[in-house]
Amino acid sequence: MKDLSRSAADYHVAVVGLGKIGLSLAAQYASHGAKVTGCDINPAVVDAINRGETPVGGEDQLEEVVRKAHAQGRLCATTDTAKGVSRGNVVVVIVPLMVSESHEIDFRIIDSATAAVAEGLQPGTLVIYETTLPVGTTGGRLRAILEEGSGLKAGKDFFLAFSPERVRTGRIFSDLAKYPKVVGGVDPQSTCRAEAFYRAMVSADVMVLSSAEAAELCKLIETTYRDVNIALANEFAVYAQTRGLNVYEAIAAANSQQQSHVHEPGVGVGGHCIPVYPYFLINDGQPDELWLPRWSRELNDTMACHAADMVEEVLGMLECKDVLILGLSYRAGVKESAYSSALRLLDEFYRRGARVFMHDPLFTKEEVEKTGAIWLDPWQADGVDAVVVQAYHEEYRSLPKEFLQKAKALLDGRGDLDPSELGLTDTTYLRVGVPPVEGGERVAAQIHSGALF
Numbered sequence: 001m002k003d004l005s006r007s008a009a010d011y012h013v014a015v016v017g018l019g020k021i022g023l024s025l026a027a028q029y030a031s032h033g034a035k036v037t038g039c040d041i042n043p044a045v046v047d048a049i050n051r052g053e054t055p056v057g058g059e060d061q062l063e064e065v066v067r068k069a070h071a072q073g074r075l076c077a078t079t080d081t082a083k084g085v086s087r088g089n090v091v092v093v094i095v096p097l098m099v100s101e102s103h104e105i106d107f108r109i110i111d112s113a114t115a116a117v118a119e120g121l122q123p124g125t126l127v128i129y130e131t132t133l134p135v136g137t138t139g140g141r142l143r144a145i146l147e148e149g150s151g152l153k154a155g156k157d158f159f160l161a162f163s164p165e166r167v168r169t170g171r172i173f174s175d176l177a178k179y180p181k182v183v184g185g186v187d188p189q190s191t192c193r194a195e196a197f198y199r200a201m202v203s204a205d206v207m208v209l210s211s212a213e214a215a216e217l218c219k220l221i222e223t224t225y226r227d228v229n230i231a232l233a234n235e236f237a238v239y240a241q242t243r244g245l246n247v248y249e250a251i252a253a254a255n256s257q258q259q260s261h262v263h264e265p266g267v268g269v270g271g272h273c274i275p276v277y278p279y280f281l282i283n284d285g286q287p288d289e290l291w292l293p294r295w296s297r298e299l300n301d302t303m304a305c306h307a308a309d310m311v312e313e314v315l316g317m318l319e320c321k322d323v324l325i326l327g328l329s330y331r332a333g334v335k336e337s338a339y340s341s342a343l344r345l346l347d348e349f350y351r352r353g354a355r356v357f358m359h360d361p362l363f364t365k366e367e368v369e370k371t372g373a374i375w376l377d378p379w380q381a382d383g384v385d386a387v388v389v390q391a392y393h394e395e396y397r398s399l400p401k402e403f404l405q406k407a408k409a410l411l412d413g414r415g416d417l418d419p420s421e422l423g424l425t426d427t428t429y430l431r432v433g434v435p436p437v438e439g440g441e442r443v444a445a446q447i448h449s450g451a452l453f
């Protein structure tokens, strides 16, 4: 096969989907010397980028990289995806793929983005999907839309590959430099071209797999592993708790053996990755396959119920009790409520008749109240019967202690608090996997330094 290596400046990349991940990718390619056209259906996003501004926050260095790339004429944006694609020799698609409440995969966004790509597709272009996909989607459904819409043949007239995005919001640039870029094409030519592209764009190693399907499966294994592992931690937690044991202590000790990697228990798993991608596998499996991911998913979803049980045990019936959930975000420091455990907790406490309040410093009152909860600011309020810390944002480090001390139950959803520092006397401190603590005793620390959810 001929040498396909090129320098970054040879690439004109169209990035389709300029959200939390897509804009950072566009900025990464531009900062490596490529010319980048970002494509997004949201005109506000496109306008901001064309002014050199960053419409999504929370990403280290992103503002500066976008401003510089725009000033150097390497980054612009358009709502006309077909036009943006027609200018490029590489297209990277990174729009969301979600599941419905009944766990059906909703392909509408990615299908429509793909149809727009097909409209502008030029011979010789390399199309890479980075959106997490069910196995076989790149070479099946999406290839068919591209071929039909463009009249071109994959592997002959254009090239097609899958490369999972393995970064985490908040640390995208460092993750891009760290984790090997996994690639797999629909044919050897496509694989080689995708490999050459990433070698020019990321400093991490490029890991070449034998097919697009293998690369798709890699990402589903990574995320499902975490969901199953958390389910196991939750099982251990409930077991330990009912026997008066502290599971954190036991897991930390178990993990001191290098083959044990048990994750952290908690009040649920949220976000649009870990609770979603297992369904990409499960939906594709026969009834007698993939029972462990299936069951783990169910178990992690029941943790909200376990959390409500814990609070109920302290307060008695929850009917008409005031419960405050801190953190609508699925995890601390990220403004993202997709599949957040806060929503399951809200449903569960409501179901039991409680008055459910919610606060999140990253969301407005109106955004929080759209969930059905009542907004309550712990800095302004008098007190509630129970506080549930769902996402421990940085801002909560300065929560008024008097407010927490007034609660009868304080459920530390992911083990972020040290009850010995809170001056609790009449409050029962609760944590999944730990027996209830009356007053302010010290509880064994977290297992890992960063939350895994």
Ligand SMILES: NC(=O)c1ccc[n+]([C@@H]2O[C@H](COP(=O)([O-])OP(=O)(O)OC[C@H]3O[C@@H](n4cnc5c(N)ncnc54)[C@H](O)[C@@H]3O)[C@@H](O)[C@H]2O)c1
Binding pocket: 016, 017, 018, 019, 020, 021, 022, 039, 040, 041, 042, 045, 081, 094, 095, 096, 097, 109, 112, 113, 130, 131, 132, 165, 166, 167, 168, 169, 273
């Ligand atoms: N967020 C994460 O932590 C993360 C981590 C790893 C991988 N991923 C992958 O990245 C994907 C995107 O995630 P995100 O967080 O960037 O999503 P996001 O919701 O922040 O952004 C999606 C963007 O796509 C745009 N869009 C929607 N339909 C479009 C269309 N037809 N054409 C062009 N643009 C369109 C939206 O306007 C939005 O700006 C995820 O589905 C996942 O596969 C995300």
